[in-house]
Amino acid sequence: MIIIMLGLMLPILASSQCRRFTKVSCIPALGEYVPNENFNSAILIPGDEAELMMTFYAGQDYRVLICTEDILGEVGFKLTDDGGKTIFNSENLDAAFMDFSVDHTQQVKVNLTVPDRASPNNLVHQGCATVLVGYKEKG
């Protein structure tokens, strides 16, 4: 029974780990951008996908930051518009974030893909992935 109880607690511990990881390793990378108040983090495994829908207001400057634990490898991401057209693709970027300004208010989708990889012992390792959106305050 104790083992089962501890087993059931593990996902909660993992989730708390994700919260700490985001606070310590991700939010500071937003720099001067004010973070959005929504917690958009999940425990992912190789081959997983995640997406975030968000509205970006006209006249604002934004940073979209993808923050993942090293164990997940090189997590790819792209931004698409409401019609599915690709706006940004991480293949063309050196950083794990994108800074941009917006002319017209619009909905943008952020897609994350964790690279799939074979595991020699058939065990799957998991890691935290967070999508942060910050906007720049106008002085």
Next chain:
Amino acid sequence: MSYSKSIGSRWIIMLGVIGGLFISSCGESSTDDAMTDASAISEGATEEQVGRVKKIFYAIPSPVEMVSLIQDMGSRYDYSVLNKVENRTKYNTAKSKAVNLGIYGADLSYTSVFNQNQESILYMSCAKQLADDLGISGAFSDATMARVEENLENRDSLLHIITETYYELDAYLKENDRSNISAQVITGGWLEGLYLASKMVEKSGKGNELSSRLIDQKYALKDLIALNEANNKDGSLDDILVDLKALESVYDGADSDNSTVETSVDADGKVTLGGGPAATMSDAAMDELIALAKEIRTKYVM
């Protein structure tokens, strides 16, 4: 940072496998809710035990951003439009506390953006008390309250503290399987931002930038409805969904073209998203929206 090193001792992996098997035997949910899905996957589970479900997040623009836009467009500070601090004692249900925690958060953002320090302390205190009532006091710790008081004169720092506090609160709720409460808080914040913007449009008149931002809320509303639907497993968000869909029906009257987004990069490397849909709304529809925003907000704060 290596996650596997931090929790990766063998006994934990063993327990994870057992935990994963136990959860699996109870029937893994096929919902799209990110936190629920994520927590169902345990370290060390084999590939056969892991069901793949795409995680979907719905991020709603923060009230701080909305009230910053209100200020940027030249609106004057008006304390009378905010939810009264003495209303706090009227909120006796978990739902009314959660929605008004979001509403007071938006009001706190408004007072802070306009550098109204004394009011900011009052609204921070209201939010803390509602969070305490809901058993989520961790985000409004004594240290946080002290930071607020220390940074009252520093607007940018204060805004960062407020958003971080609500971020912590949201994270706590989601990791403790209380995503329906999180949705209520987020909805309250968005509704108050909509109401404040609509009050400013009433004063400034239609056809300006502020009324455009009010129309633009149709996009955030779409995500907000999806967020509430994804977290309404127990029906606790039924009433909120009725209200949000009433607003959506008004927004359905807004015209919107379907041009695609065009990306441009200037000489300094600054990227701009141009194009995209542009929504417009008749004066009659705008009046209807303003009236409905007031009606719904009044229902929640009273």
